[in-house]
Amino acid sequence: MTPEEIDQLVAENVRAARARRRLRQEDLADEMGWSRPTVSALEAGTRRVTVADAAALCVALGIDLRELLRGADEDVVRALGLES
Template sequence: MRDVEAEALDELIAGNVRAARARLRISQQDLADDMGWTRTMVSSLESKSRHIRTGDLVLLCQALKMPLAELLDGAPAEVFKALGLDRRKKP
């Protein structure tokens, strides 16, 4: 797990958040409103200038209506193992 860098995970999650917003056709402001954030906070997360905390992950999963495993899609297997998540997508 030491090989997994937090910055790389932040970048991965930021990209997955952008993709989820596009798929849901919601703006940064819409996501911010759902999370109780400002649009600037969402923009900072997506541009990787805001580190993602555990609480952020919960809010993102709720607002984007997606499980954590999907938000982490593309992460190394050791991330899923450490979190006790199944990286396979549900049909």
């Protein structure tokens, strides 16, 4: 997967997890200490997530890293040590 494909995948998974928790973008932004436009950019796939961001997103959304990367190619999952 390209970095851009991973960005898009993370964006979709964040959006889905936020929706499941019935959070608005503003709610997630508050939880993260971000602005709403930052959350919007993340969910659009135009903001790259750092490892620190990924950890904070997982806490804020009540998910684990596997869920954040759901749908990633097996080589990506394996490279991160997340194989089942």
